[in-house]
Amino acid sequence: MDTGCWLFGGQFEDSVFEERRERRSGPPASYCAKLCEPQWFYEETESSDDVEVLTLKKFKGDLAYRRQEYQKALQEYSSISEKLSPTNFAMKRDVQEGQARCLAHLGRHMEALEIAANLENKATNTDHLTTVLYLQLAIFSSLQNLEKTIFCLQKLISLHPFNPWNWGKLAEAYLNLEPALSAAFASSQKQHSFTSSDKTIKSSFPHAGKDCLLSFPETLPESSLFPVEANSSNSQKNEKAITDIQNCMAEKRETVLIETQLKACASFIRTRLLLQFTQPQQTSFALERNLRTQQEIEDKMKGFSFKEDTLLLIAEVMGEDIPEKIKDEVHPEVKCVGSVALTALVTASAEEFEDKWFRKIKDHFCPFENQFHTEIQILA
Structure with missing residues (x-):
């Protein structure tokens, strides 16, 4: 047959003509999951993969934070931040959030707020912004600043109006x-x-x-206001003025x-x-x-x-x-938009x-x- 008669895409794949593999008789091999000992990340590692080494350090920081050893956790997070690749955005955000939470627990709220503001400016989707708002909420709650706490909750509700827990808070x-x-x-x-x-x-x-x-x-x-005179002869008027003001x-x-x-x-x-x-x-x-x-x-x-x-x-x-x-709203839709559009959402x-x-x-x-x-x- 003339090859010119072939239509584009009409050829058969070679795999069509290959023989099928013979199926093994008997039950399939069982799957063996990898088991890790508790605190396995504290063991010595000879890995040359920088990302793996930094991940292990992050696990150590997370465990220290869980144990409320905030100074130790902060040291782990800070050492990771210095060595992280500038393109590893996901871990960088996680580490910075950990640093901010540790700083808040250590009473260094202004430093924590600076990190939170930096994360907010670099947020590119609603998931990022939600995380930052929860971080700011934790910091302002630690400061016992009711006005800022309420405003953080209001911004969270603007993003997630059907989340009952934020309304309760x-x-x-x-x-x-x-x-x-x-x-x-x-x-x-x-x-x-x-x-x-x-x-x-x-x-x-x-x-x-x-x-x-x-x-x-x-x-x-x-x-409700009356001029308050310094003259003693008008003391009754002054008292009445003060009473009216207090009532108001x-x-x-x-x-x-x-x-x-x-x-x-x-x-x-x-x-x-x-x-x-x-x-x-x-x-x-x-x-x-x-x-x-x-x-x-x-x-x-x-x-x-x-x-x-x-x-x-x-x-x-x-x-x-x-x-x-x-x-x-356990897994709400994540909207990837610019920082300007994110600001408009709250x-x-x-x-x-x-x-x-x-x-x-x-x-x-x-x-x-x-x-x-x-x-x-x-x-x-």
């Missing part, structure tokens, strides 16, 4: 914020300075700011505390809703943890003293975006997050503010 953080708010109000009330010229009250609270969770208005309503501050304090309880309650309800939706997909210890957490939330909800219709409204709002079936401020998730609830109670205030009794 956020609810707990809001509850822990209440004593700090009360202390801040007490301090702010004592340290205000009054002037008769501008009728303003200037707070000396150090964390005041637009996006600060513990900030309060620097200027009170004009109706007390009202503001109550409003902020109620809003904080509202956000904590809404976060707990969101947690419970997500746990209920994932419950049919779980078994064994995962299901036990789910049910136990739901019961813990139920017990904590009793401390809010919200009315039943209030709780139903919050549940409706916090469950609006939950589909009928949601996947368990909330830019606490104010933006709370406006998205809690605005509808707060707006509902706005016309009935006085009635809403009587629902919860907060000790001044």
